[in-house]
Amino acid sequence: MSKRKTIITILVIAIVLVVGKNAFSGKAKKTTVTSGNKVSVKTQKVEEVTSGAKASFKASLEAVQEGAVTNKVGGKVTEVLFENGQTVTEGQALVKLDDTDVKNNVASSEAQLTSAEAQLKAAENQVNSSELSMDKMQTSYESAKRDYDRKKALYDQGAIAKTEFESAETALKNAQTDLSTAQNSIESAKLNIETQKANINSAQVNLNTQHNTQQNTTITAPISGVMDGKNVSLGQYVNIGTTLGKVKNISSINAVIQVKDSDLSYIKVGGKATLKLDGENAKEYEGTIQNIDAVADSSSRVFTCKIAIDNKNGELKPGVFGNVEIETGNTKKSISLPTQALGGSEGNYYVFINNKGVAKKSTVTTGEVSKDNVEIKSGIKSGDEVIITNVSTLLEDEAITVVSK
Template sequence: MIKGIKKSKKKLAVLLVIIIALFIGKIAFSGKTNKTTATSKSKVSIKTQKVQEATSGAKATFKASLEEVQSGDIANKVGGKVTQILFENGKTVTQGQALVKLDDTDVRNNVSSSEAQVSSAEAQLKATENQVTSSELSMQKMQTSYQSAQRDYDRKKALYDQGAISKSEFESAEDALKNAQSDLASAQNSIESAKLSIETQKANINSAQVNLNTQQNSLQNTTITAPISGVMDGKNVSVGQYVNIGTVLGKVKDTSSINAVIQVKDTDLAYIKVGGKAILKLDTENSKEYEGIIQNIDAVADSSARVFSCKIKIDNKNGELKSGVFGKVEIETGTTKKSMSLPTQALGGSEGNYYVFVNNKGVAKKCTVTTGEVSQDNVEIKSGIRAGDEVIITNVSTLLDGEAITVVSK
């Protein structure tokens, strides 16, 4: 029995030794695996670009608001009820294009009445002119009769003075001359009166024609047209509405060119000149640049802000620029500055918290940077790195500070 117990203890001891050996082996194998994993982790392949400092023309930046070069109100010159509206906001119109129509029934009646008045006055003038012509013909006959009576009187007076004819014969010739003279004077007065009537009737015709022209203009004004070519805005009218004279029914804006308006200090006037060039950018996301010409600078500064309003004219035939939008304007100062720039793809983070990674002897080093102007696909770096630094330009979004890297292209 004792021999059996010893044999069991021996087996237990062997089993224990085996368990311990397996446990130690597992630990050793696990450590070896972790070590192998840690040492076999691959480095991140990246591309880099060396930072270089460049000298360029210095630019001043100004906030700008965009506005149309010119605009015109759509207003009526006659009152009336709106019967048709021929425009909508945002619609492009041309100068003279019909936009609103008013009820023209009464005005057309007034035109017809005025035309009748003109026709009547012209007919009266024609009749009076015919009367004058007839009177002038009659006066010619009377002139002949008067001349004949005068000759007869002169002859009979001579005979009477010689006692060759009776007094009654002489007096008869004298009466005939007086009657012919009276008839001639009456005809002359009639002609003068008719001529004065002609002048009055001509004045009446002019007055009737002026009234007709006024009514015709009113008829024309019942169709309200665009004062300039441009884009419609501010629609303020509806069909059936009665509009009084001068009511603003909308606005047309000429946006074929756009003014970028900036405010400049007196110290800026040293390099901001009429006729000079300027560049407009809408925002940091839209890198497109719009070239403009400085159109005018106010002669007097704003009394409160002490700044001068400056307008920069920009071609906008494609309609990309909209009035009421804000942007920024860059104008060269005539001086130079040194700057560093990087591809925008090298930049990580968000506005106010941008960073880049620099190759620090095979390790990615995260550097906070301050950015400046954005141009095309490059961004100006004002601080955070130095000229000569090797900046990582790929895998920026997935890199970690201190991560091992391998440069595959510079």
Template sequence: MIIKEKLIPMIKKKKQICIIVLAAVGIVAVVGSISLGGKKVLKVSSNTDKVSVEAIKANMGTVASKESFNASLETSQEGDISGKLAGKVTQVFFQNGQTVSQGQTLVKLDDTDIRNNIKSNEAQLAAAEAQLKAAESTASSAQLEVNKPQIDLETAQNNYDRTKALYDQGAAAKVDFENAQAQLKTAQSALESAKASAQASSSSVETQRANIQTAQTNLDNTKESLKDTVITAPTSGIITGKNISVGQYISPGTILGKVETISPIYAVIDIRESNLSYVKPGAKVKFKLDGDNLKEYDGVVKSIDGAADPASRAFKCKIQIDNKDGKLKPGVFGNVEIATNETKKAIAVPLKAIGGTEGNYYVFIDDNGVAKKQNITIGEFDKDNVEIKSGVQAGDYVICTNVSTLQDGDAVKIVSE
């Protein structure tokens, strides 16, 4: 009984404390409600500080109309990795996905036999050069040996002419004339023999020079074959389709992989005849990957086929994109937007004011000091502004800062418009 009497005052005291706490909470809530200007608040908070934000007044303006085309990415250039020689692969220096430069070494073949052939050809060239020197020396001697028979012939010819004249006058014996005649024939024969020997020596020199040329050609070809044991990248780009391993024996022309140039890369679209008025070489365009409507890539129309495809009646158009960072890959699909010659009225807001993800974009509108989250539908946009198709009216103040941290119902203060 004594215990019960002591507990009753304690319970009453606790009830009083609870009532005081609840009353305090109620006062805070009321103060919070008043500080928000009497607007409907989606969350109650004891924090009455306002978030300073920048906002822009949405106005109807004139924007360029754009046409959208489905696009696929293609390499701007590609080359096969292949060799000119048959041989055994000793080293491979590339992998799929690797970036390479034109002329970069990718594969090495066994060059043992070719190096041995080079040594053999060098020896043959040296031998041919030595034989040429010997032949030139012989030819020089043979030419000198022509001089004496030439002099002898001239002497024999003079003696014959003098003896014949005397013989014709009856002043010389017949035997003397016959001897002079015989000496002339002998001298003529000796000169012809010397000339033939000199000619043979000269021909030998030409033969040795031809041998040197053949040996030099063989050596050059063998050295060229040595170069061909190193297979290099045909162009700059990304390696794909690797089909080689160390120890493999390859034949000339075997495709060992491909090098695809993706910087620049081409976005390929099909256009109709009606689009040709604004889709022209040099026209600037915007490319976006499927699933990423906010990331844009600048491009320029590079070429348009001169004739339409007979089946589709469409013209194939290639758009060049720099792609210096290599993020765009061949075979990927996207969308190309090209400005037409027309304009239209639309509401546009800064890109930085947009939050959310594809299909669920939103902005915050200043509603008498309260950040009001508003779902929106977007249209065309550039690197700075977005067309708003629905969710924002002309005259609304759209908050452009702190979008990622704001909550629906936060108290805000516009510090700049």
């Protein structure tokens, strides 16, 4: 055997012995990654930042204004013109009731009004006629009076017979009676005019009432907003005052929180607050503290505080929960990282730290999440260089090369 073959044989035996030893011992030898296989990553140096301290409160959202859809008249529902979630405007028709009987009442009231107006016209004509008649009776009376006065003077002088004087006296009395009758007729006609005017007024009021009733068979939205709480169906008979639904004005939303007496030192009307919804929606909404109850709840001893948030785009919905943050006026030191630096899952988060070119895993606890950043409460310290790319594919003790910081 040549010297070269002897060397090769010795090397093969040595390799077999090493592999066999590792196999029997159950331990895998750690492989050192060569520089050619290093993972390229970006890192960020950890810095502790001083910022304004914030207090967090659980919040529920409610409409800034709510109007009940109720009916002023009872009746059978013939049309339902809305659904929950539908946007409506003030005065828009939502429900219609059967108005057959009301239409009949309107027609009857119109007939009564027409009759009263006709009777008024007749009474006015009667007054005019009686006044013309009285003018004639007045003329006849004045003529009879002159004739009576003349014949009385002649009779007193013995110039005419008694029968002629008595005839003039009778004519005067008849003229007085006719004049009095004409005057009474005028007064009666004038009283009839007042009666018919009262009848017209009563008929007009009744007609207006029936028109209002007819209008109320169409039930409209009391305010503009979004429909909710639908409580009506086709064919249903509804009594007066039934709540058929609700209209919620959500152009502005109130975030309602409960605060303690000790919180009132920094929570003030007109102050700023930030809302973030529960769940995956990380968007923040800016609001203004609108009002704080003057008296605490008798049982919970907390104050209800409402924060107005503009909602013209309709993103926020009543009944949803979230968190409101309000600055306390104090300061705190904190560390934050981009959310992409986190690995793992909730309750078991970790980051990788660049330890002289090697990725070292460190378990961390998280705090508040703001947009694309997350607060790190423990697991890293100021000055650490945290890897912020390729986190999901990195392995513990894997060699890395930093391409950007």
